[in-house]
Amino acid sequence: MSLHEVTGVILNRRDVREDSRIYSVFTHERGKLEVFARGIKKPKAKLGGHMEPGATVKLTLVRGKMGETLTAVERRHYPNDIMQSLEKLASLGFVLNLIDSATKTEAPDPMLASFLQEVIDRLEILQARKTNLARFRLWFAWRIFRLLGLGPELDTCVHCRKALTESGVRFSAILGGWLGLECQAFDAQAPIVNTQARSFIHALNRLTWEELESFEIDVATETVVARITQAQLHQILERPLPAEKFVNFIRTA
Numbered sequence: 001m002s003l004h005e006v007t008g009v010i011l012n013r014r015d016v017r018e019d020s021r022i023y024s025v026f027t028h029e030r031g032k033l034e035v036f037a038r039g040i041k042k043p044k045a046k047l048g049g050h051m052e053p054g055a056t057v058k059l060t061l062v063r064g065k066m067g068e069t070l071t072a073v074e075r076r077h078y079p080n081d082i083m084q085s086l087e088k089l090a091s092l093g094f095v096l097n098l099i100d101s102a103t104k105t106e107a108p109d110p111m112l113a114s115f116l117q118e119v120i121d122r123l124e125i126l127q128a129r130k131t132n133l134a135r136f137r138l139w140f141a142w143r144i145f146r147l148l149g150l151g152p153e154l155d156t157c158v159h160c161r162k163a164l165t166e167s168g169v170r171f172s173a174i175l176g177g178w179l180g181l182e183c184q185a186f187d188a189q190a191p192i193v194n195t196q197a198r199s200f201i202h203a204l205n206r207l208t209w210e211e212l213e214s215f216e217i218d219v220a221t222e223t224v225v226a227r228i229t230q231a232q233l234h235q236i237l238e239r240p241l242p243a244e245k246f247v248n249f250i251r252t253a
């Protein structure tokens with residue numbers, strides 16, 4: 001049996017058997033890993049306190065019957081500032097859930113691992129305003145679409161691949177992208193999206209967070225884009241995210 005070390009962020013955990021857990025961890029070295037932690041819920045277990053979702057940890061693992069099994073933890077970072085705010089916590093839940101739901105295990109992606117850490121660091125220093133956090137989640141979702149190659153083409157019709165016309169463009173969640181005027185019959189239920197909403201989506205894809213934070217847009221347009229983003233998320237994941245209800249509740253409370 002050989003020990004090996006990985007560093008990453010804890011995405012999720014679930015209970016197994018009476019006193020054990022399986023953790024989902026996004027690591028720099030190997031992408032997402034499922035890590036078995038035997039007896040971690042026992043009152044005397046020392047490792048449990050370090051293994052909170054959102055924490056950055058260095059793990060020592062051994063490959064056993066239950067797959068990768070935890071033998072030691074060293075906590076590198078814990079986002080304490082996020083834990084002080086219910087709204088930030090909800091946003092962190094959204095970030096962790098989306099990455100957990102949209103990735104497969106054992107698919108190394110160092111760029112995504114670095115981006116995840118960057119997002120947590122940014123969220124820590126972000127002002128905990130509802131509008132700010134809602135936009136932050138939008139920015140994050142579109143970055144993830146891009147990083148994972150799941151985002152819709154921004155400039156071409158999803159059906160005929162021609163450049164989009166100025167007006168009458170629809171967003172079809174079923175087809176996974178924009179429908180030009182000439183192809184509207186292929187999803188007549190898809191809502192027409194005006195040019196303001198489309199330019200905001202361009203901004204979400206192309207601007208840095210600092211630029212986007214001060215991007216002026218009316219509330220109605222931002223709401224339209226939030227709905228498109230949600231439809232895209234459902235399409236990709238084929239189900240709502242576990243944290244999504246909570247995030248929506250926060251946004252409207």
Ligand SMILES: [Zn+2]
Pocket residue numbers: 157158159160161162179180181182183
């Ligand atoms: Zn078309």
